[in-house]
Amino acid sequence: MSDEDITLTAGDAEVTVRPGNGGRVSGLRVGGVELLRQGDRFGCFPMVPWCGRTRDGRFRNGATVHRLPLNAPPHAIHGTARDAAWRTVRKSADEAVLTYDLVEPWPYSGRVTQQFTLGEDALTLTMAVETYESSFPAQIGWHPWFNRSLGGADDQDVRLDFTAAWQEERGDDHLPTGNRVDPRPGPWDDCFGMPGGVDVTLTWPGRLELKVTSREEWVVIYDEQSEAVCVEPQTGPPDGLNTRPRLVTPLEPLEATTTWTWRRL
Incomplete structure (x- = not known):
């Protein structure tokens, strides 16, 4: 099948x-309101075969x-699949x-499969990496850019709510130092641990x-930009290929x- 854009619908989603x-998911509209930041680099892209930064590449x-x-000098960031064309199966x-076959610069052969399932009040994203040859370390994650505001006369910025067991201490190089600390107030470009599974709520007041949510226990929160906030569930922390x-x-x-x-408020 072709690589043309796909539109999924369920109810008013x-x-x-x-x-x-x-x-990538380039748009999610609920009742005609766009929740994701628009643009070729944004929406929600898959992070695979690694997530976040890999130290010194x-x-x-x-x-x-x-x-x-x-x-992302001096590091490699967010995998290779977000820059590739996927195949609709x-x-x-x-x-x-969709599927994507791993190729150079990734040194191992394998196939990535993504499934997108839309309901009237939920979107489920599933991803898998498989190989029939050499074994290799890998990570899976998603990098959504949620609009900070949804527009309208009474619009207010989104609020983030979550309870993490720990925060990965971040070094000057933006990578975890290996120490775990009590969660600190934002703004964040930080990885948090949730052993019971990722559970983060975004609230656009009155809207x-x-x-x-995810069964994985790692999430990166990024809210240092004025246009959008990112909530990134992933199978390991930044530099996880090594750590x-x-x-x-x-x-x-x-x-x-x-x-x-x-749900609407």
Whole structure:
């Protein structure tokens, strides 16, 4: 199938998926109101085969050290799939499935599959990485850019609410130092630990409440820009290829899911 844009609908919810632009969700509209920041770099893109920054663009798999392009010098950031064209393998009115085959500069072969399932009050995103050859460490995550405000005469900025067990202490290089600290007030470009699963609520007062949940225990919160805030569930912390690798093997793929559930206020 082609890499043309896909529109999913359920009730008054509408989602646009762009296979040709990194397999990202480029729009989520509820009752005609756009929740995601618009633009080719924004929406919600998949982070795979790693999330956030990889220190100095280097990671180790056993005795082998690999080097990745430094697309956020001095680090490599957010994987390779957001810059690639994905292939649509199935779509219906409320569901789509895309695939992407890992290629250079990632040093291992594998396939990534994304599934998008839209309901009247929820969007579920599922991603898996599998291989039939060499095993390798990997990460899965999502990087949504939620609009800070939704527009309108009585509009107010979004409020973020969550309870984390810890915050990864961030060094001057924007990477975790390895120390865990009590959660600190924002603004944030920080990773938090939620052992019971990611659970973050975004509230646009008087308009909409949206919950981001996942069984994974890691979430990065980024709210340092005036236009949008990011709530990023992922399978490990930044630099996780080096510090908390999750191994993809021919017998065991890496899989993760996040669900966004909303209600009007």
